[in-house]
Amino acid sequence: MTAAVTTASATTTRGAGKTSRRRSAVWLGLTPFAIYVILFLAIPAVLAVGSGFFDSTGTFTFANFSAVTDPSFQADFLNTIVLSAVTAVIGAIVGAVICFALLGTKPDGFLRTVIDSASSVLAQFGGVMLAFAFIATIGAQGVITQLLVQWGLVKNVFNNFEGGTLLYQPWQGLVIPYLYFQIPLMVIVFMPAIAGLKATWGEANATLGGTRFTYWTRIAFPILTPAFFGSLILLFANSFSSYATAAALISQGGLTSLDIKTALVSETVVGKANQAGILALAMVVVMIIVMVAYSALERRASRWRR
């Protein structure tokens, strides 16, 4: 009955959908957002990548591509990829274990609210403040560093790492701080997948004589695999594009995002600013590859989520 009424009213509204004048008035409603996105997303994105193809006088050139052959750029690019890969793999595994531990807790219970909130804060809000936290923990005067020195256990784990402090090494030192936003991000993105495991599947497995071991190997792992790798890729992208934590800890460069800053503010070498465009292009290329892989995996993962 209700359905009939709604369909009827739907057809009447649509049937009465007055002429193209009304339609264009509605179209007009979409323009403010469209203009905003074009001005502040499309144009900057094109400018960012496009600036790599021009020199400082505005002439079209491929000369900036020399930035790619620069050995220090290559080393930093490799650093960035290694750092992203390492933190993505560790973050994904630890995050998945936390999600597993949270299975069976009430989704709107206090525990889950606290963990969700903590995850959002650390994953999206951290940045500079996480850097401070780790300076206070494992920096030269950090709490853990002081404790270790005091106990005489280790003199040179966090301190005197190749003559410096571990925390300020281009990628090794960033692994621990980066994990503090990677693991929470994994909890945020992987939780829906693992919460989607239906209780009925476990019961079906048990009625068919399966053990908890076969449940994991034959049901849960195969279903979760695409979601896991999808989340892992997202973590890679997240750490690849992050800037604030690294900038707060390291000033001399060593990561591609820091190189962009150096190129942009460089006043000693004319036209170096345009090389930032090429570095930006290199990052975008990696991100596009990564996101294409992500959407392919996401499509597979969502099959089980309905």
Added chain:
Amino acid sequence: MSAQRFGAEPSKTARNVILIVVGVLFLIPIAAMVQFTLRVGQPVKGVQGYGVQHYLDVFNPANESTYDPLFQGVQNSLVIAVLTVLIILVLLLPTMILIELKFPQFRKVLEFVCLIPITIPTVVLVVGFIPAYQVVAQIFGSTPYTLAFAIGIICLPYAFRPIATNLAAIDVTIMSEAARSLGASWASVLWRVILPNLRRGILSAILLTVAVVLGEYTIAAFLSQTTFQTSLLLIQQTDPYVGVIFAVFALVFVFVLLVIIGRVGNIRGRRSTRRKSRVS
């Protein structure tokens, strides 16, 4: 004796062990920050003095000029947060409702557009924001508040997701057609039917937007404006203690805010579903 467990649920012991270990590991850096802010002076013969000296310093008028950039940064960030929320509410939200009602065929396009900022690293976008803001500065002047336009873009994915989830959960078309056939004007459909039903999604979107704005560093740093994060880094060089005090405070503040909103949202959500089921 525990009941036979099927499926994936971990045992109580396993859950507690995992959560406690992870909880402790994540609390250590925060505790270290607190310990750091309580240090007074250099250690004498290996003994560190403790006190609340650095907390009192924040309120000491003598230090006003030192901390001025920090308070300026906090103030700028708060104004930018309000402006960014306005951008989300005035530009994104009506567009999403309009597309849901009139142009469902554009839903995918809007989703794609709103997720682009995740795909393009902020550092990359900033390379393009610099020339774009030379134009913006000519129109609006070089105030930090104009950063709201750029940060609004960064917030799109975070604001889009909760509103989209909420829109998917309710049937806006049927609701608005029902209201229209009962004689409601479009304004009252929007104000009295659609928006109240989107309350939770809008609330989460606003909250995430505020968190992203307060935590934003990259854009402000590259465009040389003073916000909370850039001033934190600046003050760190003159007085590391105050920087860390503000960092701890900000982390805890946003965390508590999220917990409160999460609890309130849950309770309200549960009550309204109960009411709905009673009516039907």
